[in-house]
Amino acid sequence: MLSVTFQKELEEYQAKINLELDNFFNKVISENNYGFNVKLLGVIKEFTMRGGKRIRPLLVLKGFQAVSISKGIVNQKLEQEVLKLSICVELMQTSFLIHDDIMDKSELRRNKPTVHKILGENMAILAGNIAMILAQKIITDSNFSEEIKLKATNKFNEIIQTTNYGQILDLQLSEKNIFEVNEDDINQIHLLKTAKYTIEGPLQLGVILAGDPDNVQDKLVEISKIALPLGRAFQIQDDLLGIFGSEEKLGKSVFSDIIENKKTLLVWCAYMKANEEEKEFIKLVLGKQDISEDEFSKLKEIIIKTGSKDYSKEKLIGLTEQVTHFINSSLLDRKTKNFLLNLAEFFVDREF
Amino acid sequence: MLSVTFQKELEEYQAKINLELDNFFNKVISENNYGFNVKLLGVIKEFTMRGGKRIRPLLVLKGFQAVSISKGIVNQKLEQEVLKLSICVELMQTSFLIHDDIMDKSELRRNKPTVHKILGENMAILAGNIAMILAQKIITDSNFSEEIKLKATNKFNEIIQTTNYGQILDLQLSEKNIFEVNEDDINQIHLLKTAKYTIEGPLQLGVILAGDPDNVQDKLVEISKIALPLGRAFQIQDDLLGIFGSEEKLGKSVFSDIIENKKTLLVWCAYMKANEEEKEFIKLVLGKQDISEDEFSKLKEIIIKTGSKDYSKEKLIGLTEQVTHFINSSLLDRKTKNFLLNLAEFFVDREF
Numbered sequence: 001m002l003s004v005t006f007q008k009e010l011e012e013y014q015a016k017i018n019l020e021l022d023n024f025f026n027k028v029i030s031e032n033n034y035g036f037n038v039k040l041l042g043v044i045k046e047f048t049m050r051g052g053k054r055i056r057p058l059l060v061l062k063g064f065q066a067v068s069i070s071k072g073i074v075n076q077k078l079e080q081e082v083l084k085l086s087i088c089v090e091l092m093q094t095s096f097l098i099h100d101d102i103m104d105k106s107e108l109r110r111n112k113p114t115v116h117k118i119l120g121e122n123m124a125i126l127a128g129n130i131a132m133i134l135a136q137k138i139i140t141d142s143n144f145s146e147e148i149k150l151k152a153t154n155k156f157n158e159i160i161q162t163t164n165y166g167q168i169l170d171l172q173l174s175e176k177n178i179f180e181v182n183e184d185d186i187n188q189i190h191l192l193k194t195a196k197y198t199i200e201g202p203l204q205l206g207v208i209l210a211g212d213p214d215n216v217q218d219k220l221v222e223i224s225k226i227a228l229p230l231g232r233a234f235q236i237q238d239d240l241l242g243i244f245g246s247e248e249k250l251g252k253s254v255f256s257d258i259i260e261n262k263k264t265l266l267v268w269c270a271y272m273k274a275n276e277e278e279k280e281f282i283k284l285v286l287g288k289q290d291i292s293e294d295e296f297s298k299l300k301e302i303i304i305k306t307g308s309k310d311y312s313k314e315k316l317i318g319l320t321e322q323v324t325h326f327i328n329s330s331l332l333d334r335k336t337k338n339f340l341l342n343l344a345e346f347f348v349d350r351e352f
Numbered sequence: 353m354l355s356v357t358f359q360k361e362l363e364e365y366q367a368k369i370n371l372e373l374d375n376f377f378n379k380v381i382s383e384n385n386y387g388f389n390v391k392l393l394g395v396i397k398e399f400t401m402r403g404g405k406r407i408r409p410l411l412v413l414k415g416f417q418a419v420s421i422s423k424g425i426v427n428q429k430l431e432q433e434v435l436k437l438s439i440c441v442e443l444m445q446t447s448f449l450i451h452d453d454i455m456d457k458s459e460l461r462r463n464k465p466t467v468h469k470i471l472g473e474n475m476a477i478l479a480g481n482i483a484m485i486l487a488q489k490i491i492t493d494s495n496f497s498e499e500i501k502l503k504a505t506n507k508f509n510e511i512i513q514t515t516n517y518g519q520i521l522d523l524q525l526s527e528k529n530i531f532e533v534n535e536d537d538i539n540q541i542h543l544l545k546t547a548k549y550t551i552e553g554p555l556q557l558g559v560i561l562a563g564d565p566d567n568v569q570d571k572l573v574e575i576s577k578i579a580l581p582l583g584r585a586f587q588i589q590d591d592l593l594g595i596f597g598s599e600e601k602l603g604k605s606v607f608s609d610i611i612e613n614k615k616t617l618l619v620w621c622a623y624m625k626a627n628e629e630e631k632e633f634i635k636l637v638l639g640k641q642d643i644s645e646d647e648f649s650k651l652k653e654i655i656i657k658t659g660s661k662d663y664s665k666e667k668l669i670g671l672t673e674q675v676t677h678f679i680n681s682s683l684l685d686r687k688t689k690n691f692l693l694n695l696a697e698f699f700v701d702r703e704f
Contacts (some may be wrong), residue, residue: 034521036524122454125455125480129451130516133509136488140505146499150492153492161486161489171474
């Protein structure tokens with residue numbers, strides 16, 4: 001059971017990050033010189049402010065603290081600067097989501113119309129581009145030293161590149177039949193699109209902001225070791241929720257993973273263990289735009305019956321144990337360790 | 353008449369820049385860790401290598417030389433680094449063109465299929481994003497000092513932002529009727545999408561690479577003064593060629609500006625000076641996807657008859673005179689002045 005303290009900490013940070021985001025957008029909009037793009041900037045703001053767990057900016061801060069705590073330094077003013085910068089990863093997420101929604105032809109995001117539904121596809125392509133350049137400018141406009149800003153920019157650009165590469169693979173797999181895909185492909189996507197993007201990248205960005213050359217390299221390695229299984233665990237839970245979760249809590253249709261022909265471990269395993277008749281059925285419904293409630297229920301039954309749901313859950317537990325082991329045996333400080341242990345637990349327990 | 357020396361210089365630089373581009377792509381492809389994105393990187397390379405005037409990277413070099421010549425320093429090794437970095441503006445151009453072609457539903461670019469025709473729209477969105485991140489990484493991976501790389505990144509990001517903003521306005525105007533647009537709107541697009549993007553940005557990027565704080569600010573101001581009318585002149589010629597040019601030399605259909613409902617000075621003026629019957633005709637054909645040869649000929653006649661073609665040409669001459677005056681009265685060195693004067697002449701004389 002997730003500790004109440006952790007949940008409270010998470011909520012406190014979410015509020016702080018939302019405040020930073022709000023301040024940022026107000027500044028961008030008030031300093032904007034052109035009348036014609038006010039609407040688009042407003043849409044990017046509204047889309048970003050719809051919510052989200054804000055895990056990525058929080059991880060930037062935690063990466064920073066992992067270095068500063070180990071040095072025995074607490075500098076509240078500097079932490080405020082880190083918080084201000086940390087929202088760049090949310091703007092990046094906004095950019096990716098806007099483009100993803102176009103590609104997936106999704107109509108809803110967090111229970112509201114997607115950007116291309118509001119502005120049209122062409123303007124949404126530009127909105128995604130603008131969100132990304134705003135994200136990058138947050139780093140270069142920050143108050144950190146030139147050296148740190150350049151290193152942070154390098155890391156940030158590396159995250160953008162890796163995530164785009166993951167997206168290529170995802171698109172390629174979504175055009176394939178399930179039997180043409182193997183588990184390595186699925187793991188590769190988890191690595192690029194989740195572990196590196198959601199966990200490792202933000203934590204490492206935070207470490208870099210601490211700007212301590214002696215400590216940074218060790219910390220980056222420690223973090224990678226933890227981030228990769230943690231990211232995979234996060235993704236497996238995401239895929240479980242995508243099929244078995246609550247639409248209301250998720251803010252999107254539980255059909256969407258199936259309609260988009262997303263290659264998840266859950267569906268892939270079910271297919272591998274299914275009998276011939278079930279295999280044909282799975283092939284039929286994957287990517288089907290007008291999948292019915294009955295077909296969806298039958299698919300869920302097959303996922304359960306073949307043991308695929310249990311397999312995903314076992315994998316999730318195995319990865320979480322691995323993460324716990326890596327955290328405990330790492331050289332990170334006690335506070336950072338506790339945070340990461342709680343986070344791993346949160347990833348498994350979450351319903352959204 | 354354009355000097356033979358200038359034409360030769362232009363061709364020599366084009367060859368050098370093409371070589372740098374080729375080296376760059378070969379390096380990216382050979383260092384790439386993923387099998388799944390080889391095809392996409394190959395398409396980005398092929399698309400970039402189709403040609404182009406390579407004016408933007410050349411202007412980066414010329415901006416750099418404007419500072420180094422005035423300091424009396426010629427450093428060939430450093431100039432080679434500038435040349436290596438200068439291709440970032442071509443990669444940026446590739447990114448913009450890939451996304452623009454999606455938005456305009458263009459099928460051809462330089463007489464060959466557009467990226468979304470080759471890879472599909474979704475993959476083309478990603479290809480545009482990847483070209484841009486590659487462009488940005490060229491700067492941060494270069495051998496310049498951290499201080500210069502950060503300043504160059506700032507300038508580069510500013511160019512990306514401004515150009516995206518120009519693209520918003522362009523899209524908004526293309527959805528409007530011609531009578532809803534005014535000359536200021538058209539000038540604003542020329543400023544954002546051409547003058548700043550094609551002329552001022554690259555020149556200023558080069559000035560920044562010279563990294564001489566005492567000289568940089570003055571040079572940036574001088575360059576802005578020249579770049580803005582020069583960019584407008586370039587765009588007016590572009591619009592003239594877009595209607596009256598040779599398809600073969602342009603590598604695109606002369607119908608495309610009309611089909612895309614592009615708001616050019618040429619069409620706008622024709623509309624303003626046309627009689628009621630002609631106005632109705634212009635409204636009818638603008639944005640018409642299946643415009644016929646006859647309709648296109650009639651439109652050209654109206655543009656000539658109303659004096660709009662002459663008006664554009666006069667404007668072009670007026671701007672070129674203004675540019676010449678600004679160049680001659682500037683504090684730039686003789687060599688840079690000559691280059692810019694020749695460039696202005698080239699912009700007016702060009703047929704592609």
